[in-house]
Amino acid sequence: xxxxxxxxxxxxxxxxDFVAVDDVDISIAQGEFFSLLGPSGCGKTTTLRMLxxxxxxxxxxxxxxxxxxxxVPPHRRNVNMVFQSYALxxxxxVENNIAFGLKRKKVAKDEIKSRVTExxxxxxxxxxxxxxxxxxxxxxxxxxxxxxxxxxRPRVLLLDEPLGALDxxxxxxxxxxxxxxxxxxxxxxxxxxxxxxxxxxxxxxIAVMSDGRVAQCGPPEEIYEHxxxxxxxxxxxxxxxLQGRVESGNRVRIGDDCLEVPDLGDGHGEGETVQIAxxxxxxxxxxxxxxxxxVEPDMxxxxxxxxxxxxxxxxxxxxxxxxxxxxxxxxxxxxxRMKADEQWEVGQRVTIGWHPEHCxxxx
Amino acid sequence: xxxxxxxxEGLSSKRFWDWFIFPGGIWIALLFAxxxxxxxxxxxxxxxDFGRGVYGFSMxxxxxxxxSTYVPVLVRSVGYALAxxxxxxxxxxxxxxxxxxxxxxxxxxxxxxxxIPFFVNxxxxxxxxxxxxxxxxxxxxxxxxxxxxxEPIQMINTPFAVIGGLVYGYIIFMIxxxxxxIERMDPSVVEAGKDLYGSxxxxxxxxxxxxxxxxILAGCVLVFLPAVGDFVSAQLLGGPDTxxxxxxxxxxxxxxxxxxxxxxxxxxxxxxxAVWMVxxxxxxxxxxxxxx
Numbered sequence: 156x157x158x159x160x161x162x163x164x165x166x167x168x169x170x171x172d173f174v175a176v177d178d179v180d181i182s183i184a185q186g187e188f189f190s191l192l193g194p195s196g197c198g199k200t201t202t203l204r205m206l207x208x209x210x211x212x213x214x215x216x217x218x219x220x221x222x223x224x225x226x227v228p229p230h231r232r233n234v235n236m237v238f239q240s241y242a243l244x245x246x247x248x249v250e251n252n253i254a255f256g257l258k259r260k261k262v263a264k265d266e267i268k269s270r271v272t273e274x275x276x277x278x279x280x281x282x283x284x285x286x287x288x289x290x291x292x293x294x295x296x297x298x299x300x301x302x303x304x305x306x307x308r309p310r311v312l313l314l315d316e317p318l319g320a321l322d323x324x325x326x327x328x329x330x331x332x333x334x335x336x337x338x339x340x341x342x343x344x345x346x347x348x349x350x351x352x353x354x355x356x357x358x359x360x361i362a363v364m365s366d367g368r369v370a371q372c373g374p375p376e377e378i379y380e381h382x383x384x385x386x387x388x389x390x391x392x393x394x395x396x397l398q399g400r401v402e403s404g405n406r407v408r409i410g411d412d413c414l415e416v417p418d419l420g421d422g423h424g425e426g427e428t429v430q431i432a433x434x435x436x437x438x439x440x441x442x443x444x445x446x447x448x449x450v451e452p453d454m455x456x457x458x459x460x461x462x463x464x465x466x467x468x469x470x471x472x473x474x475x476x477x478x479x480x481x482x483x484x485x486x487x488x489x490x491x492r493m494k495a496d497e498q499w500e501v502g503q504r505v506t507i508g509w510h511p512e513h514c515x516x517x518x
Numbered sequence: 519x520x521x522x523x524x525x526x527e528g529l530s531s532k533r534f535w536d537w538f539i540f541p542g543g544i545w546i547a548l549l550f551a552x553x554x555x556x557x558x559x560x561x562x563x564x565x566x567d568f569g570r571g572v573y574g575f576s577m578x579x580x581x582x583x584x585x586s587t588y589v590p591v592l593v594r595s596v597g598y599a600l601a602x603x604x605x606x607x608x609x610x611x612x613x614x615x616x617x618x619x620x621x622x623x624x625x626x627x628x629x630x631x632x633x634i635p636f637f638v639n640x641x642x643x644x645x646x647x648x649x650x651x652x653x654x655x656x657x658x659x660x661x662x663x664x665x666x667x668x669e670p671i672q673m674i675n676t677p678f679a680v681i682g683g684l685v686y687g688y689i690i691f692m693i694x695x696x697x698x699x700i701e702r703m704d705p706s707v708v709e710a711g712k713d714l715y716g717s718x719x720x721x722x723x724x725x726x727x728x729x730x731x732x733x734i735l736a737g738c739v740l741v742f743l744p745a746v747g748d749f750v751s752a753q754l755l756g757g758p759d760t761x762x763x764x765x766x767x768x769x770x771x772x773x774x775x776x777x778x779x780x781x782x783x784x785x786x787x788x789x790x791x792a793v794w795m796v797x798x799x800x801x802x803x804x805x806x807x808x809x810x
Contacts, residue, residue, distance in 0.1 A: 207709075207713060208712075208713075209709055209712075209713075228712070229709070229712040229713050230712045230713070230714075230715045230716055230717055230718075230721075231715075234713075235713055235714065236709075236710070236713045238706045238709070238710055239706070240704055240706050242704055242706040242707045242709065242710035243707075243710075244707065244710070244711075244725060244728070244729070245729065246728040246729065246731070247728075255711075255714045255716075255724070256714035256715050259714060259715035259716045259717075259720060259724075260715050303710075303714070304713075304714075307714070307715070
């Protein structure tokens with residue numbers, strides 16, 4: 156791993172009786188785009204605020220490039236934050252908003268001017284340098300907030316749900332731009348979001364948080380394809396959860412059928428109940444009695460019926476009911492291979508299958 | 519339904535509601551506009567041999583207002599009012615800030631605790647200050663009893679007593695708009711100031727103060743306007759040397775019985791205050807000031 160930008164060491168934060176952050180360890184590399192992902196109240200924002208210096212950890216240490224900073228006030232920390240509400244200074248124009256930090260640091264006037272100009276170009280707002288924040292659109296305000304933080308060339312940039320207030324289309328566009336800007340400036344980004352898609356598409360690594368602790372930390376692919384616990388599997392995308400019982404070796408019994416999974420993981424003894432998760436897009440569905448079309452020979456198969464169908468445009472989302480009453484969701488992507496006249500009927504009997512290697516064993 | 523008919527009905531019902539302006543309009547015309555006009559008319563008149571005001575067309579009363587006898591009173595009034603505004607701001611801002619930011623669930627209780635004393639008549643509250651500050655008042659008695667001073671300290675009849683009375687009388691008009699603007703301020707703006715390397719003092723000066731300038735302006739105007747024209751504080755807590763324009767006007771109407779001169783004083787003062795009011799309303803209409 157590249158040099159370490161941030162290390163969070165056994166950090167706990169309590170507000171009275173409430174434990175907001177519970178013994179968290181995170182290490183973030185220099186230049187990394189790192190996301191803290193989780194539902195509201197999971198401790199992600201509190202963690203970010205401790206990095207910024209707005210909260211002091213109850214226990215544990217925070218190291219910024221090797222130096223402990225947990226007791227350094229925010230104005231003496233070389234990190235900057237992009238606030239969820241942007242927190243622009245309404246009484247200052249765009250240029251002076253961006254220059255605010257440099258002026259407090261007593262940077263020379265000429266340098267302030269050139270760096271502000273540079274920052275305005277970076278976020279593509281040169282034409283708006285004299286505008287007041289209330290004359291800007293949401294997306295432009297967001298860029299000002301970003302430029303105001305980046306112009307200080309912080310060691311780490313902290314972003315607290317920066318795109319949360321934007322509409323979907325603008326959010327997608329800003330996701331791409333943010334990622335490009337990060338690549339351009341090479342600054343470590345710590346990004347707080349509750350939007351799993353945003354985290355997956357932008358991050359180098361993600362820490363999924365739940366109830367104040369880190370549930371899983373890793374690259375997006377690993378988080379999505381190999382969640383280690385039910386919470387992560389459920390929070391990142393939709394997951395089908397099935398109960399299975401370990402038989403022998405890597406064989407797991409689900410209902411009446413047996414399934415050989417490639418890797419059961421350690422510590423699962425015979426007879427133990429395990430949770431198995433399967434992503435909806437990995438589930439193939441075929442008509443019973445028809446010619447196998449999607450379900451492949453080496454798949455694990457069960458029978459069931461279609462309980463409901465939601466048309467999504469790019470495909471169908473099918474809810475399937477199995478013999479034992481449990482339910483599965485299958486996401487069927489429309490492709491060029493799809494038969495034109497193909498229509499699923501509610502109540503139709505279907506064969507349901509997936510590759511054993513797509514089974515995710517949860518602890 | 520035919521859209522034209524629909525519009526017609528809307529119009530007639532609007533006309534119906536328009537009639538409701540009359541009761542209040544007549545009230546204001548009778549009790550406000552006409553007396554004001556009479557004051558204006560009388561200010562150009564003079565006093566007859568029996569001391570009664572007579573209408574006329576002379577500017578003599580206005581010349582008298584700017585006579586060297588009275589100019590110090592006008593200047594003193596403005597000076598006391600400005601001192602009152604500054605003291606109210608210095609005392610009121612921390613109070614409003616504390617309640618708005620740290621009051622939590624008690625903030626309405628705290629605000630009520632500040633507002634309730636103002637339900638008591640201003641005159642009565644000022645009398646309470648007389649009881650406190652008089653030579654034989656509570657404060658002096660305690661000072662003498664504790665041996666901190668041999669003789670009672672002269673507190674009443676001083677400018678400090680008058681300004682103190684004004685501050686006490688009008689500070690709530692400073693605190694309430696300040697509270698409003700501080701409470702509405704996004705707390706993350708203050709954090710942004712600190713995050714961008716502002717020390718606590720710098721953040722206060724460069725972020726918090728500008729972000730609450732609307733409340734500051736409103737509070738200053740709302741305290742300044744009544745404080746300039748006040749006569750209760752100077753009458754009860756002051757003496758001849760602390761007379762304000764309000765006392766002067768009161769004297770013309772009740773003691774000296776020179777209504778035309780009193781009217782001219784009133785008009786001059788109203789014009790002076792109107793300038794401030796217009797300034798304030800213009801800022802308010804641009805959304806830069808708090809409108810109460």
